[in-house]
Amino acid sequence: MPSSKQTLIVVGNGMVGHRLLELMVAKGALEHWNLITFCEEPRVAYDRVHLSEYFVDKTAADLTLVTPGFYQDNGIRIYVGDRIVEIDRGQQRVKSANGVEIAYDRLVLATGSYPFVPPIKGNDATGTFVYRTIEDLDAIKAYAAQSQVGVVVGGGLLGLECANALKSLGLETHVVEFAPRLMPVQLDEAAGEVLKEKIEALEVQVHTSKATTDIVSDGGRLVSMQFADETSLQTDMIVFSAGIRPRDELARDCGLQLGDRGGIVIDDACQTSDPNIYAIGECALYQGRIFGLVAPGYHMAEVASDQLLEVAAAQQFVGADMSTKLKLLGVDVASFGDNFAKTTGAKELTVADTVAGTYKKLVVNADGDRLLGGILVGDAEAYGTLLQLMQNQIALPDNPLGLLLPAGDGAAALTMDNLPDTAQVCSCNNVTKGQLCEAIQADGITDLPTLKKCTTAGTGCGGCVPLVKDILKTELKKAGIEVKNHICEHFPYSRQELYHLLRVGEIRSFDALLAQYGSGYGCEVCKPTVASMLASSWNDYVLNTPHVGLQDTNDSFLANIQKDGTYSVIPRIPGGEITPERLIVLGQIAQEFDLYTKITGGQRVVLFGARVDQLPIIWQKLVAHGFESGHAYGKALRTVKSCVGSTWCRFGVQDSTSLAIEVELRYRGLRSPHKLKSAVSGCTRECAEAQGKDFGIIATENGWNLYVCGNGGMKPQHALLLATDLDKETLIKYLDRFLVFYIRTADKLERTSTWFNKLEGGLDYLKQVIIEDSLGIAHELEAQMQHHVDTYQCEWKTTIETPEKVQRFNHFVNTDAADPSLAYVQERGQKRPATEAERVVLNQSHDAMITPAQ
Amino acid sequence: MERSMVQSTTTADVKNWITICPLDAIAPNTGVNALVGTQQVAIFRIGATDEVYATGNFDPFSKAFVMSRGILGDRQGILKVASPIYKQNFNLKTGACLDDATVTIPVYPARVVDGQVQVGTSCQVKQ
Ligand SMILES: Cc1cc2nc3c(=O)[nH]c(=O)nc-3n(C[C@H](O)[C@H](O)[C@H](O)COP(=O)(O)OP(=O)(O)OC[C@H]3O[C@@H](n4cnc5c(N)ncnc54)[C@H](O)[C@@H]3O)c2cc1C
Ligand code: SF4
Ligand code: FES
Numbered sequence: 001m002p003s004s005k006q007t008l009i010v011v012g013n014g015m016v017g018h019r020l021l022e023l024m025v026a027k028g029a030l031e032h033w034n035l036i037t038f039c040e041e042p043r044v045a046y047d048r049v050h051l052s053e054y055f056v057d058k059t060a061a062d063l064t065l066v067t068p069g070f071y072q073d074n075g076i077r078i079y080v081g082d083r084i085v086e087i088d089r090g091q092q093r094v095k096s097a098n099g100v101e102i103a104y105d106r107l108v109l110a111t112g113s114y115p116f117v118p119p120i121k122g123n124d125a126t127g128t129f130v131y132r133t134i135e136d137l138d139a140i141k142a143y144a145a146q147s148q149v150g151v152v153v154g155g156g157l158l159g160l161e162c163a164n165a166l167k168s169l170g171l172e173t174h175v176v177e178f179a180p181r182l183m184p185v186q187l188d189e190a191a192g193e194v195l196k197e198k199i200e201a202l203e204v205q206v207h208t209s210k211a212t213t214d215i216v217s218d219g220g221r222l223v224s225m226q227f228a229d230e231t232s233l234q235t236d237m238i239v240f241s242a243g244i245r246p247r248d249e250l251a252r253d254c255g256l257q258l259g260d261r262g263g264i265v266i267d268d269a270c271q272t273s274d275p276n277i278y279a280i281g282e283c284a285l286y287q288g289r290i291f292g293l294v295a296p297g298y299h300m301a302e303v304a305s306d307q308l309l310e311v312a313a314a315q316q317f318v319g320a321d322m323s324t325k326l327k328l329l330g331v332d333v334a335s336f337g338d339n340f341a342k343t344t345g346a347k348e349l350t351v352a353d354t355v356a357g358t359y360k361k362l363v364v365n366a367d368g369d370r371l372l373g374g375i376l377v378g379d380a381e382a383y384g385t386l387l388q389l390m391q392n393q394i395a396l397p398d399n400p401l402g403l404l405l406p407a408g409d410g411a412a413a414l415t416m417d418n419l420p421d422t423a424q425v426c427s428c429n430n431v432t433k434g435q436l437c438e439a440i441q442a443d444g445i446t447d448l449p450t451l452k453k454c455t456t457a458g459t460g461c462g463g464c465v466p467l468v469k470d471i472l473k474t475e476l477k478k479a480g481i482e483v484k485n486h487i488c489e490h491f492p493y494s495r496q497e498l499y500h501l502l503r504v505g506e507i508r509s510f511d512a513l514l515a516q517y518g519s520g521y522g523c524e525v526c527k528p529t530v531a532s533m534l535a536s537s538w539n540d541y542v543l544n545t546p547h548v549g550l551q552d553t554n555d556s557f558l559a560n561i562q563k564d565g566t567y568s569v570i571p572r573i574p575g576g577e578i579t580p581e582r583l584i585v586l587g588q589i590a591q592e593f594d595l596y597t598k599i600t601g602g603q604r605v606v607l608f609g610a611r612v613d614q615l616p617i618i619w620q621k622l623v624a625h626g627f628e629s630g631h632a633y634g635k636a637l638r639t640v641k642s643c644v645g646s647t648w649c650r651f652g653v654q655d656s657t658s659l660a661i662e663v664e665l666r667y668r669g670l671r672s673p674h675k676l677k678s679a680v681s682g683c684t685r686e687c688a689e690a691q692g693k694d695f696g697i698i699a700t701e702n703g704w705n706l707y708v709c710g711n712g713g714m715k716p717q718h719a720l721l722l723a724t725d726l727d728k729e730t731l732i733k734y735l736d737r738f739l740v741f742y743i744r745t746a747d748k749l750e751r752t753s754t755w756f757n758k759l760e761g762g763l764d765y766l767k768q769v770i771i772e773d774s775l776g777i778a779h780e781l782e783a784q785m786q787h788h789v790d791t792y793q794c795e796w797k798t799t800i801e802t803p804e805k806v807q808r809f810n811h812f813v814n815t816d817a818a819d820p821s822l823a824y825v826q827e828r829g830q831k832r833p834a835t836e837a838e839r840v841v842l843n844q845s846h847d848a849m850i851t852p853a854q
Numbered sequence: 855m856e857r858s859m860v861q862s863t864t865t866a867d868v869k870n871w872i873t874i875c876p877l878d879a880i881a882p883n884t885g886v887n888a889l890v891g892t893q894q895v896a897i898f899r900i901g902a903t904d905e906v907y908a909t910g911n912f913d914p915f916s917k918a919f920v921m922s923r924g925i926l927g928d929r930q931g932i933l934k935v936a937s938p939i940y941k942q943n944f945n946l947k948t949g950a951c952l953d954d955a956t957v958t959i960p961v962y963p964a965r966v967v968d969g970q971v972q973v974g975t976s977c978q979v980k981q
Contacts, residue, residue, distance in 0.1 A: 489930065511901075521900070523927030524936035524943070549883030553923040553938035556884075561938055565918030612923075813875045813886035813897070821894075821919050836917070 005034050006105040008308065009094055011084045011250065013039030015048055016281030016297035017110030018065055023305040025074050033308075035076040036104075038096060040083040041133060044071070049294050049460065054137050055165045063134070087254040089274055106276055106308055109251060109264060110301075113244040113282040113292070118153065122215030127222030127237045131162045140239060144169040147236035151175075151225065153212060154241035155182040160328040162241045163204050167329070174205040174233060176225070178242075181208055186324065186335035187375055190352065194359040194377045198331045201357075207233070244292055246283040259285040268316040270304040278304045286317060294460070295427045296320030302430070321391070321427065325376075325383045325463040332380035337373025337390050338363050346372055351404050353378075360404045362386070369396050384467040392423050417474070425467050428460025433471060440475040448472060449757050487748055488525040491518040495673065495748045499533050503744075508538055509546040528552045529748045532635055535671035536743050537784070539791040541798050543805055554633035557809065558795055559615055562608060564822060564833040569595070569607040569618055571627035572668060575642045575660035575680075576603025585625045593618060596830045602639030602677065604630060609831060611818055616806045619796045628794040631669055635749070637676045640664035641689070645682025645699065652682035654699030659728070660688075663697070666732065669792050670739065670785075673746040673755075677712075691719045694752040695735060700724065704731050708738055708766070711753035720756070720763050723771060736785035737770045737778050744781075862949060862960040868974035877904055877966050885935065887911045887922035890962075890973055896922035897964055897971060898935060898946060907946040908964035908973050913937045914957050921959065 008024070010017045021035055029035065039045075046063040054063065071078045079100060086095040093103045115130035117123050127147075129140050144150065150166040152159045155177030167173045175182070181192025182199070196206045214226035215238065226232045246263040257265045257273035263285025270278045280300035282292055291297065299320060306314035323336030341348050345366030352359045358378030364371055371390040376383060382403060389396065389403075397403070421434030436455055445451045448469055452458045458465040486492050491514075493501065498517070507513045510530045514522055522530075531550035535542055542548075542555055554560050559567035571586070586605050590597045593614055595607035610618055632638060640663045643649065645656030660680040670676070679688040680697040689712075690696025696707040702725040710719025723734055746755040759765060768774035799805045811819045823839050824831040874888045874897060882902040888895045894911035911919045916939035924935040926946075933946040943952040944959055951957040963974035 490927075520931065521926065521928040521933065523929065523934075524925040524941055527925050527927065545881055548881050549926060552925065553920070557923070561920070561923075563916055563918065563939065565913075565916070565920040565939070807879070808881070811887060812889045812894075813879055814888045817889060819894075819919055 005032055007034045007036065007103065008106045008108065009102060009104040010035070010037040010108045010110055011094070012110035012112055012247075012281070012283075013037050013041070013045050013078065013080075014110060014112045014281065015045060015065065015294050016112070016301050017108070018045030019298050020108060020110060020280060020301040020305055021076060022070070023301055024308070025070075025076075027305055027309055027311070029305075029309055030074060035074070036102060037076065037078050038082055038084050038094075039078055039080045041135075042081045043134070044078065044080060046134065048132070051131075051134070051137065052161050052165050054134060055141065055168055060134050084250060087250055087277075089254050089277070092276065104276075106278070108304060108308075109272070109277065109279040109283055110281045111247040111250065111283045113246050113290070115240055116243040116245045117240045118212065118242050120212050120215055122217060122222075123240070125215055125217045125222045126220055127217070128215065129237065129239045131158065131165075131239050131241050137165075140165070140237075141169060143237055144171055148172060149174070149235045149237075151233060151235045151238045152241055153238060154243065155179070155206065155208065156185065156241065156243065157183060157324070157326065157328070158244075159241035160199070161326075162239050163199075164329045166239065167202075167204060171237075173203075174207060174235065175199075176210045176212060176227075176233070177206070177208045178211055179208065182206065183333070183335075186333070186339060187377065188340060188361065190350070191359045191361065191375045191377045194352070194357060195328075195331060195333060198357050198378060199329055202329050202331075204329060244282065244290075246285065246290055248283055251279070251283075259288060263290050266300075266317070268303075268318065269307045269314075270300050270317055271307070278307070280304050286319060289319070291320055291322065293320075293322060293324070295430070296322075298428075299430060323387055323427070325380050332376065332378060334376040334380040334383040335374075336383070336387055337371070339373045339375050341373070343372055349401050349404075351401060362400055362404065364396065364400055368400065371396060371400070381466075384464055388419055388423055388425075388467065392420055394418060419471075425471065426455075426457035426460065426464040428464075429456040431455050431457035436468060436471050437475055440472060441479070445472075446476060447758065487529055488523055490514065490520045490522050490526050493517060495529060495533075496745050498530070499537075499744055502530075502533055503537055508534065508540070510534070510550050511546065522550075524552070525748070528555070528635075529673075531555065532671045532673065536788070539669075539788050541793065542795060543799060543808075548808075557612055557615060558619075558629060558633055558799060559610065560633045562833070565612075565819065566608070566822065566833075567610050567612060567615060568632070569610050569615070569622075570600065570604055570630040570632035571622050572630040572664070573604045573639075574664040574668075575640055575657050577642075577657055577661060578605075582625065582627070585622075585627075589618060589621055594831060596832060600632075600639075603641050604632075604639060606632070609824070609833075611811065611822065612809050613811050613816075613818055616800050616809050620800050623794070623797050623800060629669070629796040631795075634669075635672055635674050637664070637667040637670045637672070637678070639677060640667075641677075641679035641693075643680075643682050643687040645680075649682055649687075651685055652699065653701055654682055654704065656680040656682035656688065656697075656699055659697065659704070663732075663735070666789055667735075667739065669795070670743075670788055672739070672743045674749050674751045676739070676752070692716065693719060695719070695738065697731065703727050706731060706734055709752040709756035711751055713751075715753070717753040717757075722763075722767060733782065734770055737781040738766075740781040740784045741769060741777075862958075863962045863974060863976045865963045865974065867976040868963055870975050871965070871967075871972040872975060873967075874971045874973055877906075877969050877971055880906070880971065883926050885922035885924065885926070887919070888973065890975060894919045895962060895973055896924075896935075897973065898922075898926055900926065900933065904966035906964045906966055906971055907933070908962040909935070909944065909946065909949055910960040912959065913939060913942075914951075914959060915940045915942050 045065045047065055083097045084094050085097050095101050115132050130136055150171035151174045152163045153176050155175045163173050163175050181189050182195050211228040212225050213228050216224045224232050224234045248258055248262050248264050251264045264272055264279040264283055266279050266284045266286055270280050272279050281297040300317055303315045303317045325334035341363045346363050348363055350361045361375045363373040370393055419433050423433045425433050439455050451472055458468045487495050527550040548556055590607050596609050598606050600606050640660040642657045642660030646652030646654055676694045678695050679690040679693045681688040681690045682699050690698050691707050692710045692712045696719050698705045704726045705724045706722045707719035708722045711717045742752055823834040825834050825838055880886050880899040885896050885898040895908050896911040897908045899906050911921045913920050920938050923938045926935055934943045936943050949959040949961040965972050
């Protein structure tokens, strides 16, 4: 280790501390810095913002923020479950609870905050909790199992979220708030009242203006709480959510400057009173304020990383907008800017609809032409637009109240064009309009999921998604990309529509379809698309005269074309199982024709470098030995990979190999919008990687779990669990339905994963169609698949048995000569195509050979 | 050896019509490859008619002799063939690449006489 590197220690591996390390790595810090972090919690950073989902459907693993391997691969030392207990600023050393002592050049405090527990008698009784970490939630859940009533102390943002959680655990739920209204920081009285009504309608009791004086226990268990007004409330458990306090104990002990009411004082560079020490996130106090949201913390991490790396034009922290939009117990609440109209001359405009239970307030400047802030309860749809109008100081329409009416002219005041490029659209991840536009233009993005993934916009609270969508739409329109999905200039229909027309009209050839629904001669886009539809509908031999000209060369020569115009040969090896005898046959054929040989990712053997005229001869031999086409050339089922399962593996619970073979044989030759890959694993260890496939099957003790729409390749995507513990018959039934449904409805060249991402209604919808047969088409889908299975033929067998078809494989129509242009060199004991430079040398002798007398 | 430099032949230049194969040897809407002298020539048949076109078989993008295996079609009414390797399109009548104005492949006169496909060349080629 070159000791010339500086050492940075980050105390705290929460949301902000982890983000800082990610930024340091992204900005190239590893060259000059050793990065070390201490993580007090028993697990690395996780998404605290979505903590409550831990009670719904997320596991701790789902919530993690750390990309697997991030720490190891980047050589960042992380001490999980260890806490810094002392900072020696003079020596520039830290000491941990486990006794680790390390010197630092720079130190970053990212220690976050802790929940404030009001000083009430009995506040440490059994049955009292806080709501901050995964451990807190585990404890709450366990205790709730033996409780009937739960009280949340604190009617703020977190308190209401917590109340929702208690309710979802089946408790009679109460919220006790000291202030006269809910969310006193964000809402005014009228808004608080509307929110209270809405929440009480959801059977959460709200008690405002209540000061708790006593928490009473009996026999070691909590029983009730007493209030200053002499009333009381029976309860089994209490969760305190009465605000947060910065974790500044380390800073206090080593004499850093703190605020009067705590918080580590930082400047614009996020530096504390010791220039070697920075503080970021909820422990930091900037201009007298703590920022209890993640976005400002992330921004501080940006600033601190810039400062540490001394980048030119380093960002500075200038405070942050505390605007929020939330769904609390299903009620939309938003509060932004100068929500209490504290600016001089500010005017308030309110619309309250007591029937619908909505309250909306705008705060405008004295001239009434600029928006300063506002509050929305019950319907916060306008939030995104209003926030942009405020942040970018865009002129308001004459009657600003119109902005609040449903489908008002808010959109007119804010067109995506008058929004400046610098406007921050996503505050969670600090993504500007300019960055979105650039991603759309430069990367050619045309759909929302991809845009979200590439820019991270909209992946936090989700509040900005409608705006992101509008920007996408506007940009696409500007670029002249009409979002129509005609397959090409020859057919004014989408693939799905054409498929329907073709089946309903029982159209059996491209020419007939073109005559009826298209124009021109067709092209390399529509012809193979239609060929695939014809094949999956009627399953005719693809090289029959009317179809042969439609196929991509791969399909029309039943092999994969390679860069030099030769082809690869891939016989089917169902489930990846092969006898030694057959393996030897493959070896002999490869030897005889001098074919480059490789094992594919799909558990098969591929032979490269077969000339077009050799293909029928090679296949004659293969077919004679019982091999059949592997359809590696088609947009069709490729392979069903398998592990050995319970037959050999000591962990296996089902016979995965047999199932894989059966599935592969059932769907072999099935033409689809794109290639289809599958795998079967014999137990949850998943050695066959079924979750990365278009359809994957994993054995369970009770049967089979079916996963669909996964993908490896360019954009890896995990497959989704469609159904569990199926017996084989049901499994096959669901697969039949799923595959035909996909084939019928996907766009051209659309893998199952992309198809799924666009499927409205997502997994639930897919389950309804496939499992519950909500469209009433299950029978039809199964019948179409059965037709395919019944009419399957090996295309290679049919081809070699038909002399005129074999004729087509001659390289020249007028002589039996082979392609004279091919040239190879040897590498690692096999041939490979010669490079252009190598060809020049080879061809000097070669040319003389191929030039006939003139 | 730069094969894409091979010159096109126009009907006026034709000194010799070379018979290649019966029309039936070309399935409707497909191409075949023929050896004409030293050149590999791709011959395409439009539909089930006797309308035929001939171009060089060399694909200047992949540098492989594969044009005859491309898919036929039209773009805005211009008859074209798409290279089977990287899918660039070429005008069947002029050889101009429709996706890259700097690239052209040679074209040759082609016709059907008495059910036989013929290609015209400018040189005296022994058959
Ligand atoms: C239930 C809930 C819901 C929330 N919802 C939202 C929301 O919707 N929107 C929003 O913007 N924000 C929300 N927040 C707030 C958000 O989670 C915080 O702003 C964010 O986590 C702050 O990040 P941080 O890194 O500063 O602190 P933390 O994430 O708390 O991380 C600090 C870490 O440092 C560790 N630590 C402390 N002292 C030491 C030490 N001496 N040595 C080692 N480690 C130490 C702590 O154990 C902790 O793991 C929510 C918070 C909660 C609890
Ligand atoms: S998935 Fe399970 S059964 Fe299959 S090889 Fe791996 S451990 Fe064995
Ligand atoms: S603003 Fe929260 S996700 Fe974009």
